[in-house]
Amino acid sequence: MSFEMDERNMDEQELETALKNFRQSVHAWSEAELVRPRAVVRAGFWARMRKPIVAGALGCVVAVTAITVPVTVHQRNVAIAAHDAQLKEQQRLADAAAQGAAAVNDDKLLADVDSDIAQATPDALAPMASMMSDSTGK
Amino acid sequence: MPSTWVMATVATTLESMGKQSMAAGDSAEFAELVARYRPQIFRFLLASMRDVDVAETLTQDCLLKAYRNWGSFRGDSSALTWLLRIAINLQKDHWRNRRLQFWKKTRTNAVDTDEASGWLPSEESSPEQQVLARDQVRLVWKAVEGLSERQRTVFMLRHVEEMELGEIAGAIGLSEGTVKAHLSRAMVRVRAELGGKR
DSSP states (O other), X not given: OHHHHHHHHHHHHHHHHXXXXXXXXXXXXXXXXXXXXXXXXXXXXXXXXXXXXXXXXXXXXXHHHHHHHHHHHHHHHHHHHHHHHHHHHHHHHHHHHHHHHHHHHHHHHHHHHHHHHHHOOOGGGHHHHHHHHHHHHO | OOHHHHHHHHHHHHHHHTOOOSOHHHXXXXXXXXXXXXXXXXXXXXXXXXXXXXHHHHHHHHHHHHHHTGGGOOOXXXXXXXXHHHHHHHHHHHHHHHHHTGGGXXXXXXXXXXXXXXXXXXXXXXXXXXXXXXXXXXXHHHHHHTSOHHHHHHHHHHHTSOOOHHHHHHHHTOOHHHHHHHHHHHXXXXXXXXXXXX
C-alpha cells in the first residue's frame, strides 16, 4: 500500500515538474519571439504567384493568350491568302486587258495601212483617180 | 518588452484608424492595458497555434477589436479575461477559416513539437536535467497536439497562464464544471503521454 502511494506521489511530482518545465519553455519561447527584431522581407516572385488572385489573373492571361494567338495567326493567314488571290486575279485581268488591247491595236494598224494605201495615189495615176471621182460624183 | 514600443504601436493603431473620438484619458488607459496584457495574449496564442506569425497577427487583431469595443467594456470581468475571450474567438474564427479553405493548401509556419520543446529557460541546471526537461516538454507538446481545440485552450489557460477555473470559465464562456471536465480529459492524455515513456 505504502509502495503504491509512494509511486503515485512520485508520478504526481513528475507531472508537476513536467508541467512546470512546459510552462517555462512556453514563456521563454514567447519572450524570445516578442523581443526578436522583425525583418520586412519583400515577397519573391513565386511567393507572389502563390496568392490566389495573382495565380487566377495569370491563369486568365495564359488562357486568353492561348486562345487569341492561334485565332489571330489563323485570321492573318486567311487575310494574306485572300490578298494573294486578289492580286493574282488583278494580274490575270490586267494581262487579259493587255492582250485585248494589243489585238485591237493590230487591227487598227492594218486598217490604217489599208486606208493609207488606198488614199495615197501615185502621181502617175492622178488623172485616173480624178476620173473615178468624177464618175462617182455623177 | 519596452513600454515605449507598445505605446508607439498603440498610437500607430489609433492613427491608422483615424479615430480621435476616444478621450485622452481613455486612450492612455487603453495603452496601459495593451502594455500590460499584450505579452500574455501573444503567449497564449503562440502556445495554442505554435505559429509565431499567426500569433502576432491575431494579437494585433485582438487589440484592435478591444480598442473598438473599449467603450462597451463594462468591467464585469477582469480586463485580461475580456481580452482572452476576444483572442479565443479570433482563434476559433482562424481555425474555421482554415478548415473551410483547406483546398487552398495554405502554407503554415507552425513549428513542430520538437522545435517548440527546444525552448528552455536558461537556469542553472545540469546538462542531464536539461535533457530530461526537454524530453518532458516534448511529451507534453505531443499530448497537447492530440487534444481537441477546447481541451487545448483550457489546458493552456490553466497550465501556461495559471488561471483559476472560474476565470477560465469566464474567458471561454462555459460553466466551471464543463471547464473542469475538459481539463480532466486533457490531463488524462498528458499523464498517459508522460507515463508511456517509462
